[in-house]
Every structure is written in C-alpha cells, then in structure tokens.
Amino acid sequence: xxxxxxxxxxxxxxxxxxxxxxxxxxxxxxxxxxxxxxxxxxxxxxxxxxxxxxxxxxxxxxxxxxxxxxxxxxxxxxxxxxxxxxxxxxxxxxxxxxxxxxxxxxxxxxxxxxxxxxxxxxxxxxxxxxxxxxxxxxxxxxxxxxxxxxxxxxxxxxxxxxxxxxxxxxxxxxxxxxxxxxxxxxxxxxxxxxxxxxxxxxxxxxxxxxxxxxxxxxxxxxxxxxxxxxxxxxxxxxxxxxxxxxxxxxx
Amino acid sequence: xxxxxxxxxxxxxxxxxxxxxxxxxxxxxxxxxxxxxxxxxxxxxxxxxxxxxxxxxxxxxxxxxxxxxxxxxxxxxxxxxxxxxxxxxxxxxxxxxxxxxxxxxxxxxxxxxxxxxxxxxxxxxxxxxxxxxxxxxxxxxxxxxxxxxxxxxxxxxxxxxxxxxxxxxxxxxxxxxxxxxxxxxxxxxxxxxxxxxxxxxxxxxxxxxxxxxxxxxxxxxxxxxxxxxxxxxxxxxxxxxxxxxxxxxxxxxxxxxxxxxxxxxxxxxxxxxxxxxx
Numbered sequence: 211x212x213x214x215x216x217x218x219x220x221x222x223x224x225x226x227x228x229x230x231x232x233x234x235x236x237x238x239x240x241x242x243x244x245x246x247x248x249x250x251x252x253x254x255x256x257x258x259x260x261x262x263x264x265x266x267x268x269x270x271x272x273x274x275x276x277x278x279x280x281x282x283x284x285x286x287x288x289x290x291x292x293x294x295x296x297x298x299x300x301x302x303x304x305x306x307x308x309x310x311x312x313x314x315x316x317x318x319x320x321x322x323x324x325x326x327x328x329x330x331x332x333x334x335x336x337x338x339x340x341x342x343x344x345x346x347x348x349x350x351x352x353x354x355x356x357x358x359x360x361x362x363x364x365x366x367x368x369x370x371x372x373x374x375x376x377x378x379x380x381x382x383x384x385x386x387x388x389x390x391x392x393x394x395x396x397x398x399x400x401x402x403x404x405x406x407x408x409x410x411x412x413x414x415x416x417x418x419x420x421x422x423x424x425x426x427x428x429x430x431x432x433x434x435x436x437x438x439x440x441x442x443x444x445x446x447x448x449x450x451x452x453x454x455x456x457x458x459x460x461x
Numbered sequence: 462x463x464x465x466x467x468x469x470x471x472x473x474x475x476x477x478x479x480x481x482x483x484x485x486x487x488x489x490x491x492x493x494x495x496x497x498x499x500x501x502x503x504x505x506x507x508x509x510x511x512x513x514x515x516x517x518x519x520x521x522x523x524x525x526x527x528x529x530x531x532x533x534x535x536x537x538x539x540x541x542x543x544x545x546x547x548x549x550x551x552x553x554x555x556x557x558x559x560x561x562x563x564x565x566x567x568x569x570x571x572x573x574x575x576x577x578x579x580x581x582x583x584x585x586x587x588x589x590x591x592x593x594x595x596x597x598x599x600x601x602x603x604x605x606x607x608x609x610x611x612x613x614x615x616x617x618x619x620x621x622x623x624x625x626x627x628x629x630x631x632x633x634x635x636x637x638x639x640x641x642x643x644x645x646x647x648x649x650x651x652x653x654x655x656x657x658x659x660x661x662x663x664x665x666x667x668x669x670x671x672x673x674x675x676x677x678x679x680x681x682x683x684x685x686x687x688x689x690x691x692x693x694x695x696x697x698x699x700x701x702x703x704x705x706x707x708x709x710x711x712x713x714x715x716x717x718x719x720x721x722x723x724x725x726x727x728x729x730x731x732x733x734x735x736x737x738x739x
Contacts, residue, residue, distance in 0.1 A: 249649065380503035380504055380674065381674065381676070381714055381718055382503060382717050385718075385729065385730050389727050392727065407647065407648070408719075410719040414720075414724070414728070436721065448649060449648065449649065450721070452649045452652050454681070455681025456656075457652070458656075458659065
C-alpha cells in the first residue's frame with residue numbers, strides 16, 4: 211500500500227543544510243496501522259509529510275496506494291491520502307463553519323451529493339447535527355479534532371495520515387478520539403500511519419512501530435515487542451524505560 | 462513527618478465575570494511537608510490556579526479566600542504585596558511550564574539568573590556570577606560558561622527548562638511549586654529534569670508541589686497525589702496507590718490512559734457525574 215525506500219529529506223537555509231530524514235525505508239500493507247515514534251526533531255513528522263507530498267523529498271522508491279508517487283501529485287493522488295494534524299486549534303479555518311469545512315474537499319474534488327455526505331460525516335465522528343453550523347471557536351478541543359477527522363474521511367480515502375492527533379488533548383478526550391480513530395479505521399477499512407511521541411498511544415493503536423532518532427530509522431518492531439521489551443536497539447530500550455515513568459538512580 | 466511547611470484549609474478562588482462567578486478552586490484543603498506532592502487534573506481543574514494562589518499570584522479580578530493558609534506558621538491571607546515579595550523567590554518559588562514564554566528574551570541566561578541571586582541574596586556581582594555558574598552546573602548543564610552568555614532563543618527546550626529551575630533554585634527556596642515543568646520536554650529529557658528536582662527534595666529537604674496532567678509521571682515521581690476535578694480535590698492518595706484509587710473520576714482517568722503494559726481493545730471514557738462537584 212505504502213512503500214518507502216531510502217527516503218531522504220534535506221532542508222536548506224542559506225548555507226546551512228539539515229538532513230531531516232536520512233535513508234528511511236519501510237512498507238505498510240493494505241489495512242495495516244503503522245506507527246512512527248520519536249522525540250522532537252527525529253524526523254517523524256517529516257516522513258509523514260514526505261509521503262503526503264507536502265515537502266520535497268528524494269527516494270529510491272516512494273509508493274503510495276500501490277503506485278509510484280511523483281513529486282507533483284495530481285488531484286486524484288491527493289484524494290487517496292488525507293491528513294489529520296496535531297493542533298485542532300490551528301488546523302481549522304476560524305471563519306468557516308463546520309459545514310463549510312466539510313464541504314470544501316467535496317467541492318474541490320467535484321464529488322456530488324455534498325449534503326448527504328456532510329450529514330453522514332458529522333454523524334460518523336460522533337458530533338450532533340446541531341454542530342454543523344458552528345464555528346471552530348464554539349467547539350471544544352475534542353470536538354474540533356472530530357471535525358478534522360471528519361474532513362479527512364469525507365473523501366473516503368484509503369489512506370489516513372495522523373500527526374500527533376491527540377497530543378493537544380486531555381487524557382479523557384484523548385481516549386474518546388483514540389477510540390473513534392480505532393472504530394473508523396475498521397469502518398472505512400483504512401491504511402493508517404500514526405506519528406506520536408507517546409509510546410503508549412502508538413502501542414495502543416498500531417500493530418507495527420518504527421522508532422526514529424536524529425532523522426534515521428532505528429528499528430521497526432511490533433506492538434507486542436514494545437510491550438515485552440523484545441527490542442534490539444539501546445535507544446528503543448531507553449525510550450521505553452523513560453515512558454514507563456520516573457526511576458530513581460540506582461533503584 | 463515533622464511540622465508541615467504549608468497548611469491550606471478551604472481554599473477558594475473565584476473569578477467574577479459577566480455571566481456570573483467562576484469558581485476555579487472550591488474548598489481545597491491540604492498540607493505539605495518536606496515531600497513531593499503531586500496535583501493532577503485535566504485542563505480547567507484548578508490545579509495551576511491552586512499553585513498560583515499559594516504564591517499570591519492569582520491575577521485580578523480573581524479573589525482568593527481560605528479558612529487557613531499558612532506557611533511555616535505564618536498567615537498568608539493577610540499578606541500585603543510587600544510581604545509577598547519578601548516570601549517569593551527566597552522562600553516560595555514557582556517554575557512555569559514553558560521556558561519560551563517565561564524567560565526574558567532580550568537578556569542572557571547569566572544576567573537573568575544573576576539578577577535573582579543579587580536580589581534575594583544581596584550579594585555582589587562577582588559572587589552572583591560564581592553562584593550562577595555553580596547552579597547551572599548543578600542542573601547538569603554541561604558547559605555553564607557557554608550557556609551563561611546565551612539568550613533564551615539559543616537554548617533547546619530541555620536546557621531552557623533547566624535554566625528556569627536554576628533561576629528558581631539559586632535563591633534556595635524551601636518550597637518549590639513546579640507547574641507542568643516537564644510537559645514540553647521529550648521523555649528522555651523529562652527524566653533528567655525530574656532527577657534534578659528529586660535530588661533537591663532529598664538533599665536540601667525542600668518541599669515540592671508538582672502540578673501535572675500526566676498520571677504516569679506523577680505516580681512514579683511523587684510521594685502523595687491530589688486529584689482535582691472542577692476546582693475540587695476529589696481524592697488524595699499515596700502516589701504508588703494511584704492505580705487502586707477509589708474515586709470514580711480518578712479510576713476513570715487511569716482507565717482512559719493508554720498503557721504500555723496492558724493492551725486494551727478500547728479505552729474507557731470518562732462519564733462525568735455532576736455529584737462530583739457537590
């Protein structure tokens with residue numbers, strides 16, 4: 211479904227060069243939920259953006275939806291793959307109602323039956339019909355993230371990319387959104403890639419997980435490996451230990 | 462345990478507004494000894510406001526009332542601004558969440574920490590510099606001389622957080638309130654910062670109030686935990702017993718947190734009961 215082979219992303223500013231992603235390779239099968247974890251600056255979000263064609267990249271092979279992805283994506287390419295971003299406060303247009311926000315992708319892709327699709331999307335993500343004509347500032351953080359998910363799914367894409375979808379939310383709201391993502395993934399038979407700094411969130415939602423550090427892929431493990439600590443890299447071990455909470459030196 | 466540092470009984474913080482009065486903190490009572498006390502809760506639970514009230518830093522038009530609020534036997538409720546200034550920094554101190562917004566962007570690290578030392582310890586410029594460098598080293602900054610001359614935008618998140626901790630600790634407070642001090646940090650850096658705080662509590666006998674939304678961090682780091690919901694303290698328990706908590710809200714929070722150890726098909730969601738606010 212998605213194949214990434216020796217992906218490189220380099221940002222240049224002046225004479226400075228930052229190799230944000232270096233020789234990252236992995237494959238995601240159809241229907242699989244793949245996770246990428248790493249700390250800030252590890253390049254995890256950049257990998258996701260490169261797959262979506264949002265940043266220029268070079269790769270020996272980059273396949274999306276089983277087809278080679280060109281640098282310039284067609285409208286059809288873009289429909290296949292939709293994005294949910296971290297900050298629900300920043301990723302919705304403040305002057306558009308939920309209705310406007312959900313209509314726009316359908317209008318861009320000239321898909322008929324807009325009304326029915328908007329109503330269905332709102333219901334699918336657990337919002338009420340009354341939310342349809344609200345503005346983002348009239349919604350809570352969790353409700354906004356539901357709108358962002360509805361916007362991504364309204365085109366029925368086969369692939370969903372999630373960049374820290376619950377990092378800005380409280381624990382109780384995070385649980386609701388994670389459950390929703392889990393449910394929709396089955397309902398829409400989605401292939402998904404989830405990026406997060408939170409190992410527990412990734413282990414909860416993903417079956418296979420890539421660990422990244424300094425722009426490189428450290429290793430790819432299963433959620434089961436992560437739970438049982440069956441990992442080969444020291445960095446992964448360190449990350450797991452740190453995620454389990456504070457330990458006193460010598461304890 | 463010896464005499465508590467801080468005694469709070471029936472603390473209330475209210476903010477009058479156009480649509481009535483918002484009760485940010487409701488009848489909160491607790492004590493603090495020379496220990497690590499955690500306060501957990503979600504956004505709007507009143508945990509940060511509680512911390513601010515203890516330092517007299519609730520912004521107007523907020524109103525703080527309490528039956529008792531004493532620090533080492535001294536009544537804090539009758540404090541004038543001048544009294545607060547004598548306490549703040551030297552005795553009570555607070556580390557804020559985000560170094561990006563809490564450090565002065567146009568002054569170097571050394572100037573900012575040094576100013577704290579000179580103000581509170583009434584020491585000379587040369588001595589302040591010496592103390593600042595020693596403090597930067599104490600919070601495990603590798604090259605104190607270099608960092609001394611840097612501006613906040615030149616620091617990474619973890620370094621910025623350490624600089625803030627250094628700034629608060631240079632005046633050697635007896636009680637430190639840390640408001641989400643590690644939330645902006647990567648997990649591996651987070652533990653280094655926690656270790657610094659932990660050493661200070663153990664070696665200097667400092668009291669620490671650790672405000673956080675992260676149950677894993679609080680239960681592994683603190684001695685005791687207060688759980689806040691809607692401005693009220695709904696439960697107090699030993700940190701290691703957090704997973705056997707009794708209050709339905711605490712239990713729901715624990716069950717809603719994804720766990721590395723126990724795979725769950727679905728996470729429990731929190732059903733809020735209006736009775737929790739009674």
